[in-house]
Amino acid sequence: MPELRPLKVAWILAVASVVLPGGFLYRDLSPVALLFLGGVLLWIFLRERQGNLRPLGVREQVLLLLPFLLWTILTLRLETLVVRFADLLLILAGVKFLGTRTPRDILQIYLLGLLLLVAAAVWRFDLLYGAIFALETTLLISGLFFLFAAREGEKIPLALARRLALLGVLTTLGVFVLTGFYFLFLPRPQYTLFSGPFGSTGRTGLSDRVAPGEIAALQEDPSVAFRVRWLSGPRPARPYFRVYVYGNYHRGVWTALRKGRGRGARSLPGPRARVEILPQVETRALPVPGYPLEVETVRGPVAEPGPEGTVILKREVLEPALWRLTVALTPFLPAEIPPEDFLRVPRRIHPPLKRLAEGLRRSDPLQTARAVEAFLRRNYTYTLSPGSPSGEPLLWFLFSSRRGHCEYFATAMVFLLRTLGIPARVVGGYAGGQWNPFGGYYLLRERDAHTWVEVWIPGKGWMPFDPTPAPGPLRPSPFKKWRLLWDYLQFRWYYWVVEYDFLKQMRLLRHLAGGLGSRPRLRLNPSRIGLPILVIFLGLGLVACVFFLYRRRVTPVERLLREFSRYGWPRRASETLGEYLERVSRERPDLSPELRTFCELYYQEAFGGHDTRAAQEELLSRILRRLRSP
Amino acid sequence: MKTRFRVRITTAGYLYIALTLAVALAGVNTGNNLLYLCASALLALMTLSGLLSVINLLGLSVRIEPPEEIFAEVPSPFGIHLQARGWPRFFLRVRLFEGESRVLYLRDRCRVLLWVRLPRRGEVLLPPLEIYSGYPLGLFRRSRFWPVGIRLLVYPRPLPGRVPFSVRETVPASSSGARFRQPEPEEFSGLGPYREGIPASRIAWRASARTGALRMKEFEGGGGRTLILDLGPAPSEEELSRATHLILRALGEGYAVGLRLGRREIPPGRGPQKRRQLLEALAHA
Numbered sequence: 024m025p026e027l028r029p030l031k032v033a034w035i036l037a038v039a040s041v042v043l044p045g046g047f048l049y050r051d052l053s054p055v056a057l058l059f060l061g062g063v064l065l066w067i068f069l070r071e072r073q074g075n076l077r078p079l080g081v082r083e084q085v086l087l088l089l090p091f092l093l094w095t096i097l098t099l100r101l102e103t104l105v106v107r108f109a110d111l112l113l114i115l116a117g118v119k120f121l122g123t124r125t126p127r128d129i130l131q132i133y134l135l136g137l138l139l140l141v142a143a144a145v146w147r148f149d150l151l152y153g154a155i156f157a158l159e160t161t162l163l164i165s166g167l168f169f170l171f172a173a174r175e176g177e178k179i180p181l182a183l184a185r186r187l188a189l190l191g192v193l194t195t196l197g198v199f200v201l202t203g204f205y206f207l208f209l210p211r212p213q214y215t216l217f218s219g220p221f222g223s224t225g226r227t228g229l230s231d232r233v234a235p236g237e238i239a240a241l242q243e244d245p246s247v248a249f250r251v252r253w254l255s256g257p258r259p260a261r262p263y264f265r266v267y268v269y270g271n272y273h274r275g276v277w278t279a280l281r282k283g284r285g286r287g288a289r290s291l292p293g294p295r296a297r298v299e300i301l302p303q304v305e306t307r308a309l310p311v312p313g314y315p316l317e318v319e320t321v322r323g324p325v326a327e328p329g330p331e332g333t334v335i336l337k338r339e340v341l342e343p344a345l346w347r348l349t350v351a352l353t354p355f356l357p358a359e360i361p362p363e364d365f366l367r368v369p370r371r372i373h374p375p376l377k378r379l380a381e382g383l384r385r386s387d388p389l390q391t392a393r394a395v396e397a398f399l400r401r402n403y404t405y406t407l408s409p410g411s412p413s414g415e416p417l418l419w420f421l422f423s424s425r426r427g428h429c430e431y432f433a434t435a436m437v438f439l440l441r442t443l444g445i446p447a448r449v450v451g452g453y454a455g456g457q458w459n460p461f462g463g464y465y466l467l468r469e470r471d472a473h474t475w476v477e478v479w480i481p482g483k484g485w486m487p488f489d490p491t492p493a494p495g496p497l498r499p500s501p502f503k504k505w506r507l508l509w510d511y512l513q514f515r516w517y518y519w520v521v522e523y524d525f526l527k528q529m530r531l532l533r534h535l536a537g538g539l540g541s542r543p544r545l546r547l548n549p550s551r552i553g554l555p556i557l558v559i560f561l562g563l564g565l566v567a568c569v570f571f572l573y574r575r576r577v578t579p580v581e582r583l584l585r586e587f588s589r590y591g592w593p594r595r596a597s598e599t600l601g602e603y604l605e606r607v608s609r610e611r612p613d614l615s616p617e618l619r620t621f622c623e624l625y626y627q628e629a630f631g632g633h634d635t636r637a638a639q640e641e642l643l644s645r646i647l648r649r650l651r652s653p
Numbered sequence: 654m655k656t657r658f659r660v661r662i663t664t665a666g667y668l669y670i671a672l673t674l675a676v677a678l679a680g681v682n683t684g685n686n687l688l689y690l691c692a693s694a695l696l697a698l699m700t701l702s703g704l705l706s707v708i709n710l711l712g713l714s715v716r717i718e719p720p721e722e723i724f725a726e727v728p729s730p731f732g733i734h735l736q737a738r739g740w741p742r743f744f745l746r747v748r749l750f751e752g753e754s755r756v757l758y759l760r761d762r763c764r765v766l767l768w769v770r771l772p773r774r775g776e777v778l779l780p781p782l783e784i785y786s787g788y789p790l791g792l793f794r795r796s797r798f799w800p801v802g803i804r805l806l807v808y809p810r811p812l813p814g815r816v817p818f819s820v821r822e823t824v825p826a827s828s829s830g831a832r833f834r835q836p837e838p839e840e841f842s843g844l845g846p847y848r849e850g851i852p853a854s855r856i857a858w859r860a861s862a863r864t865g866a867l868r869m870k871e872f873e874g875g876g877g878r879t880l881i882l883d884l885g886p887a888p889s890e891e892e893l894s895r896a897t898h899l900i901l902r903a904l905g906e907g908y909a910v911g912l913r914l915g916r917r918e919i920p921p922g923r924g925p926q927k928r929r930q931l932l933e934a935l936a937h938a
Contacts, residue, residue: 172744
């Protein structure tokens, strides 16, 4: 009977359970730890091939670990505490790999792998963590199955090992289901005792400072900055998400208004929309698609209305956060600071602009603004790399290069209008974004960061204008749909796992309680239920496949014995198959030739190594037919 | 048969629980949902591990087959018949007293042999049979107990050596007179299970091979040499042990053996019936 050493399988799985989270965190971990682990594994591989691997004793392991321990202590800082801890875990695992391979040692390696996964949870929140979590769980559970088998016996039959592997996978599936249940329903407190610095993934390309001349070339960064989930209300075709209003221009630099609270105008015309904002970057202000009427902080630093229809945060957001806003989608925004404050033009650029601006003056501010916008769009070219300006950046753009990015265009329009006595200001935020139909949200990437202009139209309010000509059409990506799907999965991961909190739990429980208490209303939307049904069917199909592949097939001999026993001919414990069939043949002489042949076929299979299973099946069917026939 | 369960946490289990609590506490303290996720997974595995360990011990039926003769402090083979209904069972351990055996995989039915050493002679009520397993992960050890409810008579421990009581040996005139020489037994009475103290020449090898258990040829008859043991009214444990050994040896060599125990007197004889009678008398003494 072929046999297998479960300890060997458990050891291989233990190595994988350390390498997997280690590989996942390779960007964050120290190269020393990674190199050490890689070197150890390579050394073990080469030594095992040569067949002269000698395990290190405990004293040797401690001596090997000691310098790394000292290095960890010496380089320990509060902000890198978790990372250093993960480094140490990786090194410890490497040292353990070099030691003996008893079940106890392997159990300790599993523990190190698990701790690495837990450590990764402190600073990696993306969907990839979910994938690693699933894989690591599978490895650990399967490994623990084999480790337990190794404690029970040095070698186990291969058939038993296969069953254990299958059980490991099935248990893992069960663990996933139960994990989801516990995660959703385990009571969680509304407030945490302390909140660690769970670092986010990046810094937004948008800042409270805009300096057109300082940036020679912008980069198209596709990383996600925000997700804005559209809960209710009409959705604009190309929304502008306002983040900062830049009021002051000094020596070529715009700075955002930070002081002052919004007056919270509630009587604005226009439809209302309700949105949820999930940040992916470190930020101090939120993108708002209109004018904010209500700001609710669900999780994260408190958000409050800022100056001129912006929403600012009390502190920079570092941890997973979520806000809910009610906004007015109005074409004109109310003024909070007197519009006259947005008329200042630096002295050194006023005279050169005067002549150009006068040529664009029309009968009223609205017409003038439209003329300036059209002038800039027609006569100037949009580029991400305008080069370094010589002298005043704005004058260089308007009269020399005639090429620039959005900051040049917005600055030019603002000062042309201000020169004509029309209040105008630069606004920074995100334009357009990408609508994700799977999740019902706008995906705002770094490359969507944009600046545009708001012009004061007397009697109406601040009206947005975008003087930046549209860049060339983007090439449609063949993977766009898949990317959107991936982002949707990321969003779901963030929404239901990373951002899941007390309030969501309460809402879910209330929803379930409502569903149980009231008569269910059948509102099936085929497009919404299609995917879950497909997933359920695929899952059931998979389970059925596994069942049919691994089900224990009853052999013809077992079937014959079972059937004959029902007819009153049980086999005695002392009888061989031949003796038994001979006895049955004496009682049913008509079956004698078939039974003798059957016995012969069985012996050929059992002791001769011939595959006679099909012939046995066929003959058994014949015997049973004859037995049943009166 | 009413059974009961018991669970014991292993060292690895304690470590696992501590880790789960630590991760859960970290999750609650920091509000980090991924730590919650890890804690949930650890908890889920703990739950499933407990559930699987119960399922592994459910649907089992047990039948105990005690040996024909049990001597105190001598390992005796107890046959345990296990039958599993429905699903397969993994890594079971069967225990009775300190006798323990393991079953790696049980799909339908199997028989395991437990070598049980009972400590004292006399009537013994067998303790519950324990089947336990650390399956699936070894974090917990779950046991299930089957009350056996079998009363057994344990014979004194056979102890070789000089006998401290009087032994009367009578030899027929035709015999040469040598002590304990093998005489020719008179009458073959059938096959019986192997018993302690029987010479290997009496083993019926063919029948043993067919049945899978040692069988021996039984003889009966009252002729030949006779040995009568007189133990007095209150024999000590050592005397009983030595008497047991002597009886087994004498019967094995074809003697007709008799016993005097205070007022009780058992006339000399051979064969399994006589052997049982003699040993029972010693066990109850």
